[in-house]
Amino acid sequence: MTDIVSLTLHELVAAMEKGRVSSREATAAYLERIEKVDPVINSYVTVDGEGAMKAADEADKRRASGQRTPVLGAPLAIKDLLATKGIRTTCASKILENFVPPYNASAVEKLLAAGAVILGKTNMDEFAMGSSNETSHFGPVKNPWDITKIPGGSSGGSAAAVAADLCSAALGSDTGGSIRQPASLCGIVGLKPTYGRVSRFGLVAFASSLDQIGPMTKDIRDAAILTGVISGHDPKDSTSVDTAVGDYLSGLEEGVEGMVIGVPKEYFVEGMDADVESLVRQSLKILESKGAKIKWISLPHTKYAVPAYYVIAPAEASSNLARYDGVKYGYRDQAVQGLSAMYSNTRNKGFGSEVKRRIMLGTYALSAGYYDAYYLKALKARALIKRDFVEAFSEVSVIMAPTAPSPAFGLGEKIDDPLKMYLSDIFTISANLAGIPGISVPCGFTGVGAPVGLQVMGSYFGEALVMRAARAIEREVGLVGVKPEIRAIVG
């Protein structure tokens, strides 16, 4: 095996199945590549080489004894807001810089039980608040396709690690686009499942009514495999749903013939990058030629999604992040006298700028006299956005749109303008507000070689259909296996 690291997860597991490579060899190959490449990309916050090799040996033993799972021995990366027992979990924040969880997140537990190998924890925007990975306490991640560009966020480390072959696949989380937008900008596949499909137990909470864990992978088949492994009801998360996990694999290759694809006119707005628009339109033409029916639709409340989100998400965050008080775990400012000064100083020094901005925004929206005007109003707008989707899905099978309005932008380009940054998620936020599944699949490159993603959204628990439609595009554009040349490394 010459190039183990470039294989998709299912190719790697198949190679292990045939005895061509062991998990030990694959894990060692990834660790070696991380050591060589990641000083430039900065996709990992913590690499657990020793633990990974131990887990790899264990997986090889399990395989030798006849055990089989779809991820047995596959080296994965985990976004650093999923609790991993014994491996520090920082949320890319100073306030959790040295936090070592005494338990595993349920999604992580399911992967470990199936024999996956955890290579390490990936970089992200602090507490998942950001669209560029620049708010990390551990420095920005670089986009493997152009290291002067951002990888997207907040799961920028997971996206870059998958794109740069620094893992076979990764987990991310998506509150307003944090899986799909970086997947689009890094040229990989990223799925946000239906809210409640994957247990959030052990996912450090940002906005509890919006957060969802999902796979970030080299192809759709890998996304289907991982979704199958991590999904399911969990008594530890009372919002996880007790409906049977779908069969995401068997219908994957069935194509789009007869499928009605809705295209919302509100997602083709002025100011959208011309290359993005033409690549998305081209994808729709391809699908039409494969027998899909393209139907232009309207989601009339789309323009209210971003403003509603920037009330609801910060409101939930201001409450969720109240727990960081320097008492039981995390950073504490030791320099001051008295409990209340300790709280305020710990929080001011422990949180970065964007996190503080959102706590302030959420606190303001929930404060006396403003609750009805902001929070209640936003919840009503949310109901209207959901209604748009429910009505649309009575007429169409899936909805397609761009994932992001532009390809990756430059490092530093938007970091001083919060509102501009917030608008990077203009096409992804609605799916979180409604709670429906959405996927980003690579559909081409801009003139300067930046990857662009096509977004497919589906109705509640329609992951199988969403992945089948996305797979049709993946098969036609044939970009699986097209890799970035990481210029600063080569030579």
Added chain:
Amino acid sequence: MKLSLEEVKHVASLARLKLEPAEEELFRGQLSQVLDFINTLGELDTSSVEPMSHALDVKNVFREDRQEDRFDKQLWKANAPSQDYGHFRVPKIIEG
């Protein structure tokens, strides 16, 4: 609409954030800009719309009230910034 400096200070104190003066000024401008954007929600007629706090229809979920020893206490304590005699140690609570 521009937030006043007093409003920024008040919200920061509610959120237990001791902001630096320069941050107060910065956030004052940025938050005002974001709030102006959020105020576009005011255009919507929501008089007949029920607020939606959750994506799916959820109901209360109950479980047996049974004690479980889920976590190793030593691991929790290892994360504490300050501890003594098996307890979390905090600065003096009653001041003055």
